[in-house]
Amino acid sequence: MKVLPRPKLVGCDNASPARTRARRGRPSGLSLSFLILFVAVFSANARAVIVGSKKFTESYVLGEIAKRTLNDAGIPAEHREGMGGTIILWQAVRGRQIDAYPEYTGTIAQEILKTDRKLSLNEIREALVKFDVGATEPLGFNNTYALVMRRSEAQRLGLHTISDLRNHLELKIGLTHEFLDRQDGWQPLRARYGLPQQDVIGIDHALGYAALKNGSIDVKDAYSTDAKIAEYDLVTLEDDLQFFPRYDAVFLYRLSLPASTITALRKLEGTLDESRMIRLNAEAERTKNYARAANLYFQGDTGSTTAAGESFWHKLMRWTLRHLELAGFSLLLAVIVGIPLGIIASRGGSTGHAILGFASVVQTIPSLALLALLVPLPFFGISVRTAIAALFLYGLLPIVRNTASGLQDIPRALRESAIALGLSPMTRLWQIYLPMASRSILAGIKTSAVINIGTATLAALIGAGGLGEPILSGLNLNDHATILEGAIPAALLALLAQWGFDPLDRVLIPKGLRL
Amino acid sequence: MTPAPKASGLQEMSALVELADVGKRYADAPALHSTNLPIERGRTTVLIGPSGCGKSTLLRLIIGLITPDSGTIAFDGSQITPANIDTLRRRIGYVIQEGGLFPHLTARANVLLMARYLGKSHEEMRTRLLELCELTRFSDNLLSRYPIELSGGQRQRVSLMRALMLSPELLLLDEPLGALDPLVRASLQKELKEIFARLRQTTLFVTHDLAEAAYFGDEIVLMNEGHIVQQGSLVDLREKPANDFVREFINSQRALVFT
Numbered sequence: 001m002k003v004l005p006r007p008k009l010v011g012c013d014n015a016s017p018a019r020t021r022a023r024r025g026r027p028s029g030l031s032l033s034f035l036i037l038f039v040a041v042f043s044a045n046a047r048a049v050i051v052g053s054k055k056f057t058e059s060y061v062l063g064e065i066a067k068r069t070l071n072d073a074g075i076p077a078e079h080r081e082g083m084g085g086t087i088i089l090w091q092a093v094r095g096r097q098i099d100a101y102p103e104y105t106g107t108i109a110q111e112i113l114k115t116d117r118k119l120s121l122n123e124i125r126e127a128l129v130k131f132d133v134g135a136t137e138p139l140g141f142n143n144t145y146a147l148v149m150r151r152s153e154a155q156r157l158g159l160h161t162i163s164d165l166r167n168h169l170e171l172k173i174g175l176t177h178e179f180l181d182r183q184d185g186w187q188p189l190r191a192r193y194g195l196p197q198q199d200v201i202g203i204d205h206a207l208g209y210a211a212l213k214n215g216s217i218d219v220k221d222a223y224s225t226d227a228k229i230a231e232y233d234l235v236t237l238e239d240d241l242q243f244f245p246r247y248d249a250v251f252l253y254r255l256s257l258p259a260s261t262i263t264a265l266r267k268l269e270g271t272l273d274e275s276r277m278i279r280l281n282a283e284a285e286r287t288k289n290y291a292r293a294a295n296l297y298f299q300g301d302t303g304s305t306t307a308a309g310e311s312f313w314h315k316l317m318r319w320t321l322r323h324l325e326l327a328g329f330s331l332l333l334a335v336i337v338g339i340p341l342g343i344i345a346s347r348g349g350s351t352g353h354a355i356l357g358f359a360s361v362v363q364t365i366p367s368l369a370l371l372a373l374l375v376p377l378p379f380f381g382i383s384v385r386t387a388i389a390a391l392f393l394y395g396l397l398p399i400v401r402n403t404a405s406g407l408q409d410i411p412r413a414l415r416e417s418a419i420a421l422g423l424s425p426m427t428r429l430w431q432i433y434l435p436m437a438s439r440s441i442l443a444g445i446k447t448s449a450v451i452n453i454g455t456a457t458l459a460a461l462i463g464a465g466g467l468g469e470p471i472l473s474g475l476n477l478n479d480h481a482t483i484l485e486g487a488i489p490a491a492l493l494a495l496l497a498q499w500g501f502d503p504l505d506r507v508l509i510p511k512g513l514r515l
Numbered sequence: 516m517t518p519a520p521k522a523s524g525l526q527e528m529s530a531l532v533e534l535a536d537v538g539k540r541y542a543d544a545p546a547l548h549s550t551n552l553p554i555e556r557g558r559t560t561v562l563i564g565p566s567g568c569g570k571s572t573l574l575r576l577i578i579g580l581i582t583p584d585s586g587t588i589a590f591d592g593s594q595i596t597p598a599n600i601d602t603l604r605r606r607i608g609y610v611i612q613e614g615g616l617f618p619h620l621t622a623r624a625n626v627l628l629m630a631r632y633l634g635k636s637h638e639e640m641r642t643r644l645l646e647l648c649e650l651t652r653f654s655d656n657l658l659s660r661y662p663i664e665l666s667g668g669q670r671q672r673v674s675l676m677r678a679l680m681l682s683p684e685l686l687l688l689d690e691p692l693g694a695l696d697p698l699v700r701a702s703l704q705k706e707l708k709e710i711f712a713r714l715r716q717t718t719l720f721v722t723h724d725l726a727e728a729a730y731f732g733d734e735i736v737l738m739n740e741g742h743i744v745q746q747g748s749l750v751d752l753r754e755k756p757a758n759d760f761v762r763e764f765i766n767s768q769r770a771l772v773f774t
Contacts, residue, residue: 417615420578421629421677422604431628435619510619512661 048076049261052089052098055082055461055472056205057284058143058225058277062102064294066251066265072298073264081290082472084461085178086111090252091376094131097383099254100265104143104247108135110184118245134255134262137269138248141225141277145179145244148222148234150212161240162193165219173200174208174217184245186221192243206475223247225274227282249277272297288479312485315470320489323466326459327452327493330388334395334448339441341396342403343429356404359397367394367455371462387459387466394455395448402444406437438509446501453494457486467493529592531556531685531717532577536586539572546572548741549586554685559711559718561732563725565764568738570721574687577719578609591684605629608678612690614670616662622673623658626680633681647676650710668699675707679714686711686718692727704730725749725768737761 049070053063063079070077080098083089090112092098103112109119113127125135147162154160157168165171179185180202190197203211208220209228222229224236224247249272251265272280276297284293341359345352365373370390380386410433418432434441460468467486474482506514530553539547547569554560562570575581577588579600588595590603609615616625626647630640648655651672662670671691678686691707692700708731711718720731728735729749736746745757756762 411613413611413613413615414617416575416580417609417611418617419580420604420607420609420615422601423629423632424601427632432617436617438619512617512619512621512663515661515663 048078049100049257050078050080050098052080052083052092052101054086054089054101055084056223057227057281057290058223059102060290060473061280061284061293062139062249062251064290065297066100066102066268068294068298069267070261070264073260073267075261075264081469082460088372088375088462093133093252093254095378096254099257099261100251102139102249103135103252104249105138106144106184106245106247108250108252109245111182114183116183121248121250128252129255132255133252136251136253136266138250139268140249140270140272141274142246142248143223143225143274143277144239144247145184146222146224146236146239147219148212148226148229148236149219150215151233151235153218154235154237159237161238162189162195162243163240165195165197165237166193169196171197171218172216173197173219174203174211175200175221176205176208177202179221184243189243192241204475225277225281227278227285230278230282231285288473288482316485316489319465319467319469319486320493322464323453323456323468323490323493326384326387326391326456326464326466327449330391330456331395331445331449331452333388333392334399334452335445337392338396338399338444338448339403342400342441342444343407345400345404346407348408352404355400359400362393363397367458368461370394371458375462383462384459384464386462387456387464391452391455391459395452398444398447398451399441400444402440402447403437406440406444407433409440410436435510436513439505439513442501442505442508446498449497449501450494453490453497457490530554531591532719533589534573534576534586535589537573537576537583537588538585539569539576539581539583545741547576547583550741550743552736552743554717554719555734556717557715558733559716559720559731560734560736561728562719562721562736562738563723563728563732564738564744565723567740569741570738571689572741573738574689574719574721577685578604578607578687605633605681606684608675608681608683608686610671610674610678610686610688610691612693614662614667614674616670616674616677618662621659621661622653622665622669625662625673626658626676628677630680643680644676647679650679650713651676652706666699667695668703671695671703675710684717686716688718688720690721690723693722707731725765737764739764 051063051066051070053059060081063081067077067079083092083098086103086107089098089101089103093101105119105121105124108124108128109115109117113119113124119127121135121138128135147165149159157164159165159168175186180200186200189195201217203217203220208217209232211217212220212234213232219237222234222236228234229236251268253262253265280293280296283296284290287293341355345355362370367390370393371386374380374386374390380389414432414436418428423432456466457468457471459466460472467490470482470486471490472486474480474484474486532554534550534552536549536551537547538545538549550569550573552573562573564570572581576583577590577595579595579597582597590606593599595603616622617628620628623644626644627640630643644658645655647653648658653669653672653676657665657669662673665673675691692703695703704727710716711731718731720728722728722731732749734746735749735752737744737752739760745752745761747755752761753765756765
C-alpha cells in the first residue's frame with residue numbers, strides 16, 4: 001500500500017517518544033490497526049503541535065501568531081489554515097486532529113456548549129474539562145457580531161441602532177450561512193428586536209462585503225474587528241438591546257498538551273487589543289499574506305522577517321503536488337476497487353443492482369456534504385485521508401458503471417464463443433471480456449480522473465490542501481487574482497488529464513478495437 | 516419422434532453423440548420436447564426447420580451453453596456434466612453465423628487462442644496453422660489482420676480454422692454461411708463439403724435452407740416446434756413425408772431444390 005508523504009513540518013523533528021505517546025493516548029485495538037495502516041500520516045501528525053484556524057482572516061492571523069509563538073519557544077508547530085467553521089474546528093480539537101485553535105467565548109457558550117446563558121470564562125473552562133479541552137485567558141479583544149451598513153445609506157435613513165431596522169422593511173439583508181444558523185444568530189436576533197424582515201439571503205462572508213459595497217445588499221453581519229469595516233467606510237449598528245454576548249478571543253487547546261506548550265500559548269493572553277487586531281486584519285487583507293500580518297505582532301522581534309511567505313512558484317508547486325496526490329491516489333483506489341465491483345455488477349442480479357445503486361447514491365450526495373459527513377467519523381476527521389476517501393467514493397461510479405456496461409455490451413455470440421472454446425472463466429475474463437470492454441473502462445477512468453481533479457479543490461475546506469487552498473483564501477479575501485492562482489492550474493490539470501489519456505488509449509485498448 | 520436406426524454403410528461403432536429424452540424449456544415455453552437423436556461418426560447430419568424450431572437449442576445443448584431440463588447427452592460414451600464439459604469442449608469445434616471471432620485478436624491469435632491456453636509448442640502450432648490455411652484456402656499473409664479487416668467469407672474461414680485447430684471429433688456449425696452473399700456462399704459450400712469429406716469429419720450442421728441441407732446432409736433431421744418431425748435423406752422426406760408440415764416445408768422450397 002502506498003503511504004502518504006508526511007506533510008512538511010515547520011521546525012525540527014525532535015519530539016521525544018514520551019511526548020508522542022502522551023499525545024496519541026493509549027491506542028485501542030481499532031486505532032492500533034489504523035496506526036499500522038497509516039503510520040506515516042500519524043507519526044507526522046504526532047510530532048508537531050498543530051494549530052487550526054477557521055475560514056476567515058482574523059482566525060488565519062491568530063493561528064499564524066500562535067504557530068510563531070510556539071516556534072519561538074522552541075516547540076515545533078504547524079498551522080492548518082482555514083479548516084472550516086466552528087463545529088469542524090471543535091470536532092478536530094476533540095478528535096485530536098489539531099491541538100489548539102482560536103475561538104470566541106460567545107461562540108463557545110452558544111455553539112459548543114449549546115446554552116443561552118452568558119457564561120463566565122471560568123464556567124466555560126469547567127464545562128470544557130470533560131472534553132479534555134482548556135481555554136486561555138482572553139487575548140485582549142472582543143470580536144462580537146455586529147450588523148453593518150454603508151455609512152452613506154445609514155446617514156440617509158438616519159439609522160444608528162439595530163432597533164432602527166424595524167421600520168425599514170425595504171432593506172436587503174445578506175448574512176453568512178453560519179450566522180443564519182447560529183443559536184446566537186439571525187433568528188433569535190430577529191425575535192429579540194422584533195424585526196420584520198423575512199427575506200434574507202445567505203452569502204459568503206467576503207463576497208458579502210463586495211455585495212454590500214456595490215449595493216446588492218444593504219445590511220450584513222460582520223465581526224467587529226473586520227478590517228473591511230474601515231476599508232469600505234461602513235458603520236456598525238449599535239446593539240442597543242445587548243443581544244450579542246461577548247466574543248472575547250481565547251485559544252482553546254487540548255489539556256493533555258505538555259505544560260511547556262500551554263505556557264507558550266498563554267503568553268498571548270492580553271496582548272491584542274481591538275485596534276491592534278484590526279490593524280493586523282487590515283495588513284493581512286492588504287498584503288494577502290497572513291504570515292506578514294502575524295509578523296506585525298512580533299514587531300521588534302529580531303526574527304520577524306524570517307517567516308515571510310514562500311515564493312509563488314514554490315507555493316504553486318506545493319499545491320499542485322498535493323492536488324495530484326489527492327486526485328491520483330483516490331483515482332488509483334477507485335480503479336482498484338471499481339473494476340472488480342464493475343465485473344460483479346455486470347453479472348446483474350441483486351448484488352449487481354446493489355453495487356450500481358450504492359455507487360449512484362454516493363454520486364448524488366453533494367461533494368461538500370460528503371466531506372462534511374466523513375469528518376465526524378472516528379478514522380477520518382480533518383485530514384488528507386478524508387479528502388482521499390471522499391474523492392475515491394466520487395470516482396467510483398463512472399468506473400463501476402463503465403466496467404459493467406462495457407462487459408454487458410459484449411455480444412452474446414462472442415461471449416458464447418469464448419465459452420464454447422473451453423477457456424476457463426478466469427481466462428475468458430482476462431483475455432476476452434476485459435480487453436473487449438477496455439475502451440469503456442478507460443472512458444470511465446478518464447471521467448473519474450477529471451471529476452476528481454475538479455472536486456479535489458474542495459479538499460482545502462477540510463485542511464487537506466491542494467489547489468483549493470488559494471481558491472478558498474481568495475474567496476475569503478475577495479481577491480480574484482488569488483482565486484485564479486488555484487482555479488487556472490486546476491483547470492489545466494483537468495485538461496492535461498483528458499489529453500494524457502489519449503496516448504494511454506493507444507497502449508491499453510487492443511489495436512483490433514481501434515481500427 | 517422417430518428414432519433413427521440408420522446404420523447404413525461404414526458405421527460399425529456407436530454414435531459419437533447420443534441424445535436421450537433431452538428436453539429444454541425457456542421461461543414458460545418449451546424449446547425442445549423430449550428428444551432422442553444419435554449423431555453418427557464420420558457423417559454430416561443436418562438440422563433443418565423454421566426459425567424457433569429448436570435446432571439451435573439442440574446444438575447449444577451439446578456444446579453446454581445451456582443444460583437440459585431432462586434427459587441425458589452422451590459424448591463418445593460418457594455423459595456430459597458440468598464437471599467434464601470444459602474438457603469435452605476441446606474435442607468439439609463450434610462455428611456460428613457471425614463467425615464469433617474476437618475483434619481484439621488477430622486472425623492468428625483467434626485461431627491459436629485455445630492451443631496457447633493449453634500450452635502447445637510453437638512448432639506444433641505453426642505446423643497446424645499452415646495446414647489449416649491450406650485446408651481452408653486462407654492466405655497466411657492475412658493471419659496478422661484483425662477480424663474487422665477481413666471479408667465475411669475470410670472471417671468464416673478463420674472461424675472454421677479456429678474450430679478445427681485442436682482436430683475436434685465433432686464439428687458444430689450453426690448457420691455458418693447464413694450471413695454471406697450468394698456467390699461467396701456457393702463457393703464456400705463447395706469447399707466446406709470437400710473439407711468434411713477429406714477429414715471424414717463428424718459434423719452437425721444447422722441451416723434453414725433446404726438446398727444447403729440437401730447439399731451437405733448425409734442425414735437430414737427436420738424439426739418443428741421443438742420436435743423432430745422426420746429424419747432421413749431428402750428423397751425420403753420428399754417421397755414419404757411424415758405429415759402435412761413436412762410436405763409443406765419441402766414444397767415451399769421445392770423450386771430451389773428440384774429445378
